[in-house]
Amino acid sequence: MSTIDWSRFVTRINVSAPIETLYLAWATRAGMESWFVRLSEYRNNDGKERAAEEQVIVGDTYKWLWHGYSDEAVEHGQILDLNNKDYxxxxxxxAGICSVNIRPEEGEHIVELIQEDIPIDEQGKLNFHVGCKTGWTFYLANLKSIVEGGIDLRNKNVKLKQVLNS
Known part of the structure; x- marks a missing residue:
């Protein structure tokens, strides 16, 4: 009998950076493109694209494209909640709903990602629980690498396939 809750997972990393810097890495196009995706197109309720440094608000939508993948690998979604500080x-x-919490812990800052409402059929278990957790683990490590040392670990060569960093 499995004790794994396939409908959710939590992954965490400590990052030596101000909470504001870590929050803006999620809440702006420039932030997301610095460590996560090659294109982060945030749009307001009127369909107008937000500027690179402009913070998103609840209800905004996004379009994300990844390095190492063609434009057919696109993700669309919506900003559901935030507090302009650390959530x-x-x-x-x-794949479900993702929540990011940034908080002090033991004198450091922790970035915690919770993905929940993952479908629990076989495809959901493999693609969204295992696949997304693997992906988020890499991308959170890349966030740490970018913020702490400026080294981008992402594969930016679309011809390289099945590598951990894309």
Missing amino acids: FKFSFGK
Whole structure:
């Protein structure tokens, strides 16, 4: 009998950076493109694209494209909740809902990502629980690498396939 809750997971990393810097890494196009995706197009309720440094608000939508993948690998979603400080929540396509909490712990700052409402059929278990947790683990490590040392670990060569960093 499995004791794994396939409908959710939590992954955390400590990052030596101000909470504001870590929050803006999620809440702005420039932030997301610095460590996560090659394109982060945030749009307001009127469909107008937000500027690179402009913070998103609840109800905004996004379009994300990844390095190492063609434009057909696109994710669309919506910003569901935030507090303009240390909490950011968004829909993540068929993979569920993601919440990001940034907080002090033991003298450091922790970035914690919770993905929940993951479908628990076989595809959901493999693609969204295992696949997304693997992806988020890498991307949170890349966030730490970018913020702490400026080294981008992402694969930006679309011809390289099945590598951990894309």
